[in-house]
Every structure is written in structure tokens, then in C-alpha cells.
Amino acid sequence: MTLESDVSVSLGEFTLQASLSARDGEVVALVGPNGSGKSTLLRALAGLAPMTGSVRVDGQDLAGAAPEHRNVGWVPQNAALFPHLSAQDNVAFGVGGRRGRDTARQWLRRLGIEDLAGRKPAQLSGGQGQKVALARALARRPRLLLLDEPLSALDVSARVDVRRALRTHLADYDGVTVLVTHDAVDAIAFADRVVALEAGRVVQDAPPAELTRAPRTTWLAQLMGANAFLGQVSGATLLVEGGGSLALAEPVAGPAPALGVVPAHAVSLHREQPRGSARNAWQVVVRDVVPAGARMRVQCDGQPGVVAEVTPESVTDLRLRDGEQVWASVKATEVTLVLL
Amino acid sequence: MSSRTPVSMTAAAAVGACLLALPLLGVLVRAPWSDLGPLLTSHDTLTALRLSLECSLGALAISLVLGVPLAWLLARRDFAGKGVLRALVTVPLVLPPVVGGVALLLAFGRRGLVPLHLAFTTWGAMAAEAFVAMPFLVLTVEGAIASLDDRYEHVAATLGSSPLSTFRRVTLPLVMPGVAAGAALAWARALGEFGATITFAGNLPGQTQTLPLDVYTTLDRDPDAAVALSLVLLVLSAAVLVALRDRWRVSGR
Numbered sequence: 168m169t170l171e172s173d174v175s176v177s178l179g180e181f182t183l184q185a186s187l188s189a190r191d192g193e194v195v196a197l198v199g200p201n202g203s204g205k206s207t208l209l210r211a212l213a214g215l216a217p218m219t220g221s222v223r224v225d226g227q228d229l230a231g232a233a234p235e236h237r238n239v240g241w242v243p244q245n246a247a248l249f250p251h252l253s254a255q256d257n258v259a260f261g262v263g264g265r266r267g268r269d270t271a272r273q274w275l276r277r278l279g280i281e282d283l284a285g286r287k288p289a290q291l292s293g294g295q296g297q298k299v300a301l302a303r304a305l306a307r308r309p310r311l312l313l314l315d316e317p318l319s320a321l322d323v324s325a326r327v328d329v330r331r332a333l334r335t336h337l338a339d340y341d342g343v344t345v346l347v348t349h350d351a352v353d354a355i356a357f358a359d360r361v362v363a364l365e366a367g368r369v370v371q372d373a374p375p376a377e378l379t380r381a382p383r384t385t386w387l388a389q390l391m392g393a394n395a396f397l398g399q400v401s402g403a404t405l406l407v408e409g410g411g412s413l414a415l416a417e418p419v420a421g422p423a424p425a426l427g428v429v430p431a432h433a434v435s436l437h438r439e440q441p442r443g444s445a446r447n448a449w450q451v452v453v454r455d456v457v458p459a460g461a462r463m464r465v466q467c468d469g470q471p472g473v474v475a476e477v478t479p480e481s482v483t484d485l486r487l488r489d490g491e492q493v494w495a496s497v498k499a500t501e502v503t504l505v506l507l
Numbered sequence: 508m509s510s511r512t513p514v515s516m517t518a519a520a521a522v523g524a525c526l527l528a529l530p531l532l533g534v535l536v537r538a539p540w541s542d543l544g545p546l547l548t549s550h551d552t553l554t555a556l557r558l559s560l561e562c563s564l565g566a567l568a569i570s571l572v573l574g575v576p577l578a579w580l581l582a583r584r585d586f587a588g589k590g591v592l593r594a595l596v597t598v599p600l601v602l603p604p605v606v607g608g609v610a611l612l613l614a615f616g617r618r619g620l621v622p623l624h625l626a627f628t629t630w631g632a633m634a635a636e637a638f639v640a641m642p643f644l645v646l647t648v649e650g651a652i653a654s655l656d657d658r659y660e661h662v663a664a665t666l667g668s669s670p671l672s673t674f675r676r677v678t679l680p681l682v683m684p685g686v687a688a689g690a691a692l693a694w695a696r697a698l699g700e701f702g703a704t705i706t707f708a709g710n711l712p713g714q715t716q717t718l719p720l721d722v723y724t725t726l727d728r729d730p731d732a733a734v735a736l737s738l739v740l741l742v743l744s745a746a747v748l749v750a751l752r753d754r755w756r757v758s759g760r
Contacts, residue, residue, distance in 0.1 A: 213661075235666075236667075260663065
């Protein structure tokens with residue numbers, strides 16, 4: 168299934184004008200500051216906001232169709248489970264009849280929460296509620312899955328749990344997924360492409376790796392200026408693909424493929440080999456120094472290569488220039504691990 | 508931290524409380540407690556009571572069937588003239604009931620705009636009660652729907668549910684406490700309705716003479732019976748109040 172959309176929404180002073188397209192099975196992360204129009208774009212795609220333009224799914228324009236005729240799965244912030252229905256009835260809501268109950272059971276089982284089928288939303292934790300909401304949206308086999316910050320309201324352990332569930336089920340899902348997120352980790356971990364909105368306009372549309380390397384706006388640099396190290400985790404070490412390794416704060420049962428995400432501002436650069444608490448230190452070569460708002464982004468080659476965000480004063484003090492050899496360091500606690 | 512309470516305020520409040528409480532106390536003190544049984548089981552009383560229940564429950568049914576959709580429209584849809592419609596719904600709350608009765612005669616009387624021949628019939632009493640009671644239901648339910656997070660309805664739509672089905676499966680169950688509160692208020696108002704009923708439907712025993720009309724008619728002839736009937740109405744009102752105490756807490760989230 169493919170999505171090609173060109174959406175205009177006017178809400179008083181605010182106007183949203185965004186094109187969004189995606190191929191079969193592709194996951195698009197939608198990022199942007201508050202009020203940039205991310206949720207509005209999702210609502211327009213779902214048919215819940217008055218819009219002009221087109222929403223083509225597999226070539227068929229849905230722009231004029233009522234939401235109930237679009238078969239689009241929408242998971243709003245905080246899940247919005249029907250409070251008067253059990254988890255199972257929530258999931259069965261869009262399927263209906265006897266088949267609905269079986270389908271709901273099946274989905275709850277897949278997400279590992281079948282034992283919660285009879286519970287009301289008020290008796291579910293945030294993470295469990297998100298899983299039920301995800302099951303409710305997926306149970307209808309929607310052509311388009313729209314997730315509005317599915318992890319933002321969760322605590323850290325629930326986030327890890329739901330993130331894993333999302334990864335598993337988004338990988339199985341053959342429709343297009345659009346995921347609004349505030350978290351670079353999610354954009355990097357889930358998305359094939361990241362679309363950045365600011366003030367109702369698309370400012371960048373690129374694969375996550377390109378966004379982390381070359382974010383086009385200051386806001387994006389701060390959000391997405393992160394390093395993503397793909398590799399194999401084993402115990403408390405991540406062996407990075409292409410050479411090098413990172414020490415982790417907590418051991419993981421492995422070996423397993425994983426992604427270590429380190430924000431650029433958490434990478435320190437040094438002239439000499441550092442002797443601090445940072446567990447990871449390695450030699451790198453400066454390749455490029457570019458301004459990003461009030462800070463400087465320093466791209467370095469090495470094993471692994473890394474992007475650091477430092478102040479202009481540090482650039483001067485450390486004499487950071489292309490080809491210069493320096494040390495990079497990262498505290499183990501700054502590495503967010505995402506199991507793949 | 509405590510601030511001084513002005514004596515004049517306290518005094519005015521006390522007089523105000525007395526103004527509200529003394530009449531009720533009067534009914535309780537002067538009620539013919541020993542003769543209550545025979546007074547309340549007399550044929551005339553039972554007829555009026557039965558008629559009152561029929562008419563007020565009929566008025567409640569009309570209010571629910573017509574008022575809940577009205578409340579939903581006001582809370583959830585934008586359309587031209589919505590302000591006018593809301594004002595229209597509020598009119599019976601402030602209109603003297605007698606004027607309501609006259610207006611009903613001009614609308615649905617023998618020579619009314621829509622000659623339904625409702626005047627001076629039991630149906631007419633029911634219509635008069637619905638006219639004054641429905642606003643309570645509409646405004647209460649509208650408030651409940653307006654304060655309901657509209658994402659529930661939006662999610663239902665994305666799950667393939669038509670607007671009508673969404674109303675039935677999602678909106679209505681979630682605003683039930685508000686509907687119950689509005690229904691209780693509307694029923695209490697219908698039960699006590701006097702002015703519009705007597706003007707539009709008359710005061711015909713067995714046909715349009717409901718309890719309040721019976722009280723008014725009996726007061727000259729048999730004051731004890733009138734007080735006994737008043738007591739019945741007072742108890743019913745108090746029961747509604749008690750029933751509503753918890754509802755208000757739920758719908759007032």
C-alpha cells in the first residue's frame with residue numbers, strides 16, 4: 168500500500184501545508200516542535216480535520232471520504248480507550264460481531280496481554296493501555312496506521328516494553344505507518360524516513376541517518392543530533408558494526424542485534440586521552456565542523472564515527488579543525504539501547 | 508487563615524435560609540399526620556397521583572426522545588442559527604409558565620398554528636409539562652456531552668462507526684450520568700408543573716388535574732387534604748434531590 172498526500176489545513180491563524188508520501192510497509196516519523204502541526208496532519212489523514220488537497224492511498228483519493236469509510240487506524244495521544252468497555256471490547260469495537268471477539272483475543276494474545284482482556288481501561292497501566300490501543304487500531308487491518316506519540320506518556324520501563332511491541336508489530340504490518348514522536352530514539356529506531364515539520368511546513372524529509380548527520384534547522388539539530396550505533400549487544404558491551412564498541416550501563420542478555428543511541432551533546436571531545444568517569448573513550452579524526460544554532464556540530468571519523476555537539480569556545484580551545492586527531496568520550500549511562 | 512465575616516452578611520444569609528426553610532417546616536408541622544392514610548388513599552387523590560405520574564413520565568419520555576438529540580446537536584455540531592436555537596431552548600426556563608400555556612394554546616390549540624387539538628386533554632397536560640421540563644434535560648445533557656473528550660468519538664469514527672452508531676455505542680454510555688441527572692431534574696419539574704398545564708390543559712379531574720392542580724383546587728374546600736398532597740410532592744422532590752447528589756458529582760467532573 169502506498170500513501171501520497173498533499174494536505175492543507177487552516178485553523179485560524181495557523182496553516183498547515185504538507186506533502187507526505189510513503190511506500191508499502193514504510194514507517195515515517197513525524198517530528199517537530201509543539202504547534203508545528205504534527206497532530207493536525209495525522210487528524211487530516213484520518214479525516215478528522217477539515218482539509219483541502221488530496222490523501223491518496225493506493226491511488227484512491229480519500230480526501231472526500233468520511234473517517235468511518237477510510238479504514239485508517241488512529242491512535243491518539245494517551246490512547247483514548249473507551250472507558251466503559253473492557254480491553255477486549257475496545258479491540259473488537261471496529262470488527263464487530265462474533266468475529267470481533269475472536270480477533271480481539273488473537274490481537275491481545277499477540278501483544279502478550281490476553282489475561283487483561285476483561286479489564287476496563289481504568290484498571291490498565293499506561294503501557295498496557297497503549298498496547299490495547301495499538302491492537303484496537305491494527306485489528307481492522309487498516310491501510311494506514313497513524314500513531315500520535317504512542318510512548319510519550321509512559322514511564323521508562325513501560326516505554327521499553329511498548330517500544331519493543333511497536334517494533335515487532337510495525338515490522339509485520341504491510342501498510343504505511345505515520346508516527347508522531349518527540350523522541351529521537353523512536354525516530355531512529357522505527358522510521359525508514361523522518362519528516363520534520365516546523366510552523367506547518369515540511370522542513371526536511373530524509374532517512375534518519377541523514378537527519379542525524381545533517382539536520383537542517385536548529386530545532387532539528389537539537390532533537391535529532393544523535394548518534395545511532397548499530398551492532399550486536401552482548402553483556403554490557405555493544406559491538407558496533409564496522410568496528411569499535413561501546414560499554415553500556417547495564418548488561419543485556421545477548422547476543423542480540425541492537426541500536427545504541429547517544430545524543431550529540433553527550434559526546435565530549437578532548438585533546439588528550441581523558442581520565443574521567445566516562446567508560447568509553449576512543450580516538451577520532453575531525454572531518455567537519457558546522458554551526459547548529461548557538462552550538463557547533465563536529466563530525467568525526469573513527470571506530471565508530473561520531474557526531475559531537477560542543478560550544479564555539481570549545482572549538483577554539485581544542486583547535487578543532489578538519490583532519491585534527493582528538494579523543495571522543497561517552498558515559499555508559501548516556502547510551503540508550505534499543506533491542507532490534 | 509481566617510477572615511472576618513461581616514455581621515450584615517451573616518444576618519442576610521440567615522434570613523434567606525429561613526425564607527427557604529420555614530415554608531417547608533410549615534408543611535411538615537401542619538401536616539395532618541394522623542389522617543394521612545385516609546387522605547392520601549381517597550379516590551380523588553389516587554386519581555390525581557396516577558395522572559401526575561402518567562403525565563410527568565410521558566413528559567420525561569418526550570424530553571428524552573427529543574431533548575437528547577437536541578443536546579447532541581448543540582454540543583457537537585456547528586450550524587447557522589445555533590445561538591438562536593440555544594436561546595430558544597432556554598426560553599421556557601425564564602418564561603412565566605402561564606405565558607407558556609397561552610403560547611401552547613396559540614400553537615397547538617383548536618385554532619392554533621398547528622391544530623393538534625391538544626388543549627384540555629391529558630396529552631395537552633403532558634405537552635405542557637414537556638414544554639417546561641425539556642430545557643433542564645437539554646442543558647444538562649449538552650453540558651455533559653460538551654465536556655466529554657471528543658477523541659472517543661473520533662476514534663470510533665476511524666474504527667468504521669457511523670455517527671449514529673458512535674452516538675449509541677460511545678457518546679450515550681459515557682454521558683449516562685449527565686442524562687440521568689437531566690432526567691431527574693426534568694421529571695421533578697414536570698411533576699410540579701402548574702401554570703402552563705392549567706392554562707393549556709385546564710383543570711379537569713381525571714383528565715388534566717394533576718397533583719399540583721389538585722392541591723390548588725382542594726386548598727379552599729379541604730385544607731388538610733391540600734397539605735397532605737403538598738407533603739407528597741415535597742417528599743418526591745426531596746427524593747429527586749437525594750438521587751441527584753451523587754449524579755452531580757459524576758457529571759460535574
